[in-house]
Amino acid sequence: MLKIKIDKESNTPLYLQLYRKLKEKIVDELSADTKLPPIRKLSDMLGINPATVVKAYDMLAQDNLIYKKVGSGSFVAPAAVSAGFKEDKNDSMLNHGQIKLDKSINFASATPSTDLFPVDDFKYAINHVLDRDQGEAFTYQKSQGFLPLRKYIQDYLKSKSIYNNLKEIQIVSGAQQAIDIIAKILLDYGDKVVVEKATYFGALQAFASRKAEIKSIEIKRDGLDLDELEDYLKKNKIKLFFTMQNFQNPTGVNWSREKQQHLLELAEKYNFFIVEDDLLSDLYYTENAPSILKQLDKNERVIYIKSFSKVFMPGLRLALIVLPQKLLPEMLETKYATDISSAGLTQRAFDYYLREGFFEKHISLKRNLFKKRFEVMSEEIDKKLPEEIESFIKPEGGLYFWLKLPQGKDSSKLYEQAAEKGVVFSPGYLFTASSAKSEYFRLSFAAVDEKEIKKGMDILSEVVRDYLGSSDEDDFSPLL
Amino acid sequence: MLKIKIDKESNTPLYLQLYRKLKEKIVDELSADTKLPPIRKLSDMLGINPATVVKAYDMLAQDNLIYKKVGSGSFVAPAAVSAGFKEDKNDSMLNHGQIKLDKSINFASATPSTDLFPVDDFKYAINHVLDRDQGEAFTYQKSQGFLPLRKYIQDYLKSKSIYNNLKEIQIVSGAQQAIDIIAKILLDYGDKVVVEKATYFGALQAFASRKAEIKSIEIKRDGLDLDELEDYLKKNKIKLFFTMQNFQNPTGVNWSREKQQHLLELAEKYNFFIVEDDLLSDLYYTENAPSILKQLDKNERVIYIKSFSKVFMPGLRLALIVLPQKLLPEMLETKYATDISSAGLTQRAFDYYLREGFFEKHISLKRNLFKKRFEVMSEEIDKKLPEEIESFIKPEGGLYFWLKLPQGKDSSKLYEQAAEKGVVFSPGYLFTASSAKSEYFRLSFAAVDEKEIKKGMDILSEVVRDYLGSSDEDDFSPLL
DSSP, X not given: OOOOOOOTTSSSOHHHHHHHHHHHHHHHTOOTTOBOOOHHHHHHHHTOOHHHHHHXXXXXXXXXXXXXXXXXXXXXXXXXXXXXXXXXXXXXXXXXXXXOOTTSEESSOOXXXXXXXXXXXXXXXXXXXXXXXXXXXXXXXXXXXXXXXXHHHHHHHHHTTOOOOGGGXXXXXXXXXXXXXXXXXXXXXXXXXXXEESOOHHHHHHHHHTTOEEEEEXXXXXXXXXXXXXXXXXXXXXXXXXXXXXXXXXTOOOOOHHXXXXXXXXXXXXXXXXXXXXXXXXXXXXXXOOOOGGGGOSSSOEEEEEESSTTTOGGGOOEEEEOOGGGHHHXXXXXXXXXSSOOHHHHHHHHHHHHTTHHHHHHHHHHHHHHHHHHHXXXXXXXXXXXXXXXXXXXXXXXXXXXXXXXXXXXXHHHHHHHHTTEEOEEGGGGSSSOOOOSEEEEEOSSOOHHHHHHHHHHHHHHHHHHHHSOOOOSSGGGO | OOOOOOOTTSSXXXXXXXXXXXXXXXXXXXXXXXXXXXXXXXXXXXXXXXXXHHHHHHHHHHTTSEXXXXXXXXXXXXXXXXXXXXXXXXXXXXXXXXXXXXXXEESSOOSOOGGGSOHHHHHHHHHHHHHHHGGGGGSOOOTTOOHHHHHHHHXXXXXXXXXXXXXXXXXXXXXXXXXXXXXXXXXXXXXXXXXXXXXXXXXXXXXXXXXXXXXXXXXXXXXXXXXXXXXXXXXXXXXXXXXXXXXXXXXXOOOOHHHXXXXXXXXXXXXXXXXXXXXXXXXXXXXSOOOOGGGGXXXXXEEEEEESSTTTOGGGOOEEEEOOGGGHHHXXXXXXXXXXXXXXXXXXXXXXXXXXXXXXXXXXXXXXXXXXXXXHHHHHHHHHSXXXXXXXXXXXXXXXXXXXXXXXXXXXXXXXHHHHTTEEOEEGGGGSSSXXXXXXXXXXXXSOOHHHHHHHHHHHHHHHHHHHHSOOOOSSGGGO
């Protein structure tokens, strides 16, 4: 019998304790296909709520450490044990589609395929700054970032109607680090955070690491349900609201101007910060760029994150934060305590790359290329998927479509069947804090060309029809 | 009158709350040379301990946001206000000597001057991997790191008698990030940590960010006072002990083999992890390399951090962690939530650089160069400083000397006087959690050549004699 001890006095949530303990057991001790205790039994044994056990089991399943057999329970996955934590298995990244699955058609990855990166131009920029700056390129940079880059970014943002002081601009090592640092500055144990339902998993992880309480609020076709938000705000003091305002991940939603204004008013009225993660506003396929919340921010309520590397070259790890003045001192301290400074060579090379106009050129080319893919995918969805599959919206930019299976269906199951046939995508539970089953799934066209899109949609269409035709039993759902 | 509210129910320590509130006021509202309330008055007003106010004031002084006038109190520094948070002022880094002070002789910086970086070799490596890997160099790497680099490092560590499994090796963006991630994995609110007294400030910051309780224990000439440690362990459950075993920063101490063995036994007996930050073990000036704790670690008690960039090229931001198996799953998750992965191009270029033997060549050259400086500095200290200045030890490697003023003197005051004459160094309070005054100071020879060492020691010697000849009043010490 499994020996597990849970500490009910601990600050760590029970489901997380259980998840970690089980993970250890699985990796270190248990043999493949060992049956885990039934949910009721384990919850009785530990004196905890069955839902807590379900949550821990779901997280293990999400890590591919256990598998579920309909009607008979959960079992240790052979891969988890035989290989320990195998070199070639990085579950978080696989789940997020950031690993190349060579043999599959990859509708999961939101990262452009590597042939789209401007390697030659960037190589030119690196060599230029190495010749120019010599050893200076390799010493510590200031924690706030390389000054000329920050100056250039100030002008660049001005050209997008985002006005700010130079001192408000902080360079960081990618958007994930931006979120992590902001979480460190603003969140203590038990602080409350609101996120969009659904949202980016990495943000949820960063907030969870600060032991924040995360509340998800429904996103509509034009932005958050602000009535639901205000109801929540009336009863709860929150520290921050995390949002992607344009081509939201995963829904593709653009917030309307009205909702943006209303959100800013709520932030003022209820005194919280808005963290705007702008990952894709450059990738619009309509005539005009969408409206960025930070443009409307008169009262320093918005902490604005912009990743330069996301669509450009994600491995660069480069992003910026524009932040309210009152957070500046803590930002400097926290960036320093996090990794001292971002790599100097990267900052210098990217500065030169921007100044030479390479970046604008690159984004403009990519916009055209992705627009083409977007149109093909949109057409394929309409043409090939059965009518029961709903599109949440038809996005006006970005890299993905958010689709919905009929009520009661589970996109994880569809995923399993599709993966067997050589097509992967992102099931909806990856974008929620709860890891409950979801009817939604995200199809991304970042890493597939037009031919692959068509081929992949042929396969997916067949799998969907098969799946919709089958009956769907889930031994876990009664407990949720 | 200053309006400040302190929340006594908050999880944030009172001194930190006060420090932050005052910082805001100073940056946003107060005019230069405004007198801050006397300590007693503010402590009465807020109903808190005077020592709490002293601590907050000390932190502000450390940030150069206020200055103290003997006998009349503390005042807002003009620079803090006129420039807000000025672009060219990054206090943390200045305090740590990582900013080039062009006109000063810099005994503060522990970072080699940029002319010592192997720019040409590294440029060659970058271009090689760009040609070889093309766009792959710019996509997300696995969170654990670039596989060939991890494999090479495994062999490299083996050659230093550190045996490990490949899966135990994690690449991170510099040693500071290593400490930050380990703190996230192991520390929750109120957990206890032991550090050496004195130690690296960035580690203290990372532990404080997790709201850990930090206990400092005296370091002796051959390592920690392990009796004091065991006394503490008998009464307190700690999560980790943070240590630098070789050429410790700032003392220069090497732990003896006996103490290393004893420490491992204590870790086993009292069930805690040891975080060994190996920043300088390659820089030994005796015949043999010093003994690394991880070499002796039979029971997976040591989390080993090695920075490759510190002496090599700090701006690269590259380090590795070797960690106990049971921490692997959380390491992957935490690295992902921190910044997804370290920059791919840097990892690939450094991998090639290592494989071509450039690194060993570079370290060996630097060892000779720093050994020469070390000898000059050692001789200068003996020859020029007055007898009242004690050397803590004569180090056998590394980059600094740890010196002590006579009892009751304050190295911060000596610092002020020396800085005026054009010599800077690191006063002792920078290496403690308390920010109390310290007789100790660190002289580093990383960024100065032999000529500068001699010139700087001439100046310092004079300043020291002046300072020792003067009487020393401190309006704050009675409260501490």
